[in-house]
Amino acid sequence: MKKHLLLSLLSLIMLSALSFSQQALFGGANIISPEVNPDNSVTFRFQAPDAKEVKLTGDWMPAQGRTPGSELMTNDDKGLWSFTTAPLASDLYSYSFTVDGIRNTDPNNVYMIRDVATVTNVLIVGGGKGDLYQVNDVPHGTVARRWYDSPSLGMKRRITIYTPAGYESSKQKYPVLYLLHGMGGDEEAWINLGRTSQILDNLIAQGKAKPMIVVMPNGNVVQEAAPGESSLGLKKPTMQLPNTMDGKYEETFMDIINFVESNYNVIKEKPGRAIAGLSMGGYHSLHISRFYPNMFDYVGLFSAAIIADEKVKSKVYENMDETLLKQKNNGFKLYWIGIGKTDFLYKNNVEYRSKLDEMKFPYVYRETEGGHTWTNWRTYLSELAPQLFR
């Protein structure tokens, strides 16, 4: 067998890596974007010699009414456009470029996350809460995508399950947090945009959260799985799915609990069960926890979409006051409500809290800046998880 140098193999592979790889391996090879600078400002770069205007849009920028904020980038004499932000608070951010009016992803950043029907690049600024969203040098849990049987819905459904480091070799029984997504989301939302596995790995390693299993189901009862993960094929995702808030999910939620409790080494009692969710998932958490009023010791409502549709007839939404009272009288450890000051659901949450106050239903309230955003939901998970199973 002939002898060659490894270097020639490398060149051969790289030269023959046709088409798509070329831009990233050659054209874009020297461009670093985004670059988080020592002072936590971030520099973005985009190569476009013939462009007339390149703008940067990022979710840290204040919006202009309904128009997302943006900044004009400046170009050098070689067509490299760049923009450096002011120092940013530590967090996970999304951004995109707009090149002569056309939205573009950053070809120099392979890290992208889908939110409903849009894929955007992401970056993390460390030195604060963003550190919780990083993969750090700590023991890591396992993330499994599985399928469970839902007899009540008559289908097999996909589910994402985080088990903490050490779970597989441990004999102890673990508590479970059921973590629910919002409208347009699915069983990929919390694990991707929510950074659940990183947050839990980090909080557990720091001794701030108890080791727990986190179960992230799909809350759209007409869906078997996230877009692209079912036999519907690579269809375009849609936010407007039917039957998302008509009681069916709440009513059939026992299928998920039964699956988890018969397939994992878990505490099968109230002190070992928590449920929390964002937006629509907050609504689901509210109703699941009162429809099964002695099931959960911990409930979390994150920017909960507490909006009843009086046209919807479901046994789940009947006797609301009665079941809330039952839930209160059965007792629980923590009922946690978090919302941002500018959230469009703020008022609905004020009304719901008044109702709870009238009933002397105990809860913990957390109000943050900002609105209906993933930055808030990651914060809420990071704050709630340490309070669970104590």
Added chain:
Amino acid sequence: MKKHLLLSLLSLIMLSALSFSQQALFGGANIISPEVNPDNSVTFRFQAPDAKEVKLTGDWMPAQGRTPGSELMTNDDKGLWSFTTAPLASDLYSYSFTVDGIRNTDPNNVYMIRDVATVTNVLIVGGGKGDLYQVNDVPHGTVARRWYDSPSLGMKRRITIYTPAGYESSKQKYPVLYLLHGMGGDEEAWINLGRTSQILDNLIAQGKAKPMIVVMPNGNVVQEAAPGESSLGLKKPTMQLPNTMDGKYEETFMDIINFVESNYNVIKEKPGRAIAGLSMGGYHSLHISRFYPNMFDYVGLFSAAIIADEKVKSKVYENMDETLLKQKNNGFKLYWIGIGKTDFLYKNNVEYRSKLDEMKFPYVYRETEGGHTWTNWRTYLSELAPQLFR
């Protein structure tokens, strides 16, 4: 509590979903791209009223030397650019747009896969081998991302493991295919671009492959995990990692086998072990299977990078003929070699086969059209898996 209609909630959520979501939910809402037509031609669409030229590049197009093939798209009077291909053979394809010289992803297609340092949109054309790459209405296995301990490398490392449908509730012991990626790849390569879970789900459901566990480790010994999944953070991926073909991976491979055999319900003998890999992973498979010459009953070399670097000194690469002879004399069920006619490694494989022929080392040879491509590697996995563990 005030009553609203679900529709108003939906509008509120959609209107308040700032910035990134807007384009996909509104601007691009009516555009379907790509659209696979009944005759398996595919129509691509891209909205760019001010663009002067929009090109489509796809991996089904013949390359022009080192330049990827492309087609000019045509625009209508509303700035919607489109192009319809001839009917395409059933497969999974990658593509991108080039708008006035700038590469862009398709904002109407959320399905993207990273290959080394580039993210491209993908689509599947059914009606043939592409059907194996679809999620179909069949029982689905579990895909877990875990971390295992590699004492020989002194680090915890990430690994992707497919367990077939029914594994969790079965008492039977399963055979294991160790499936290795190429240079620049990692533990995400086979499960994403390789469509391993779809191929196995489908072949097993059709009764064409035996239920098996597929273990997809990271073959870069200096890496704990794929880009973005280690404490290196969201760094730019690189193809040029050190120590990829210097014997260290082969030498420490027992860490992976030990992890799998002590954590999964598997057959811990030669008839229950297969190893296969693409390009660099083919080289690894060749050497691991002869360095441990009585470990595997099944070996698959896919476009194997059979290139020795004489400057590399490793006990793994010593006594090549002797250990191959030992492997031959120990006996095995299948030694499978697959390569494309235009692969730049074709000649190296001819030379390696001559060597095997001289030794009367039995193997099965499969030659396909095309070169060093994922379309070939998916084909090879689809063809090899049914022959394993018989």
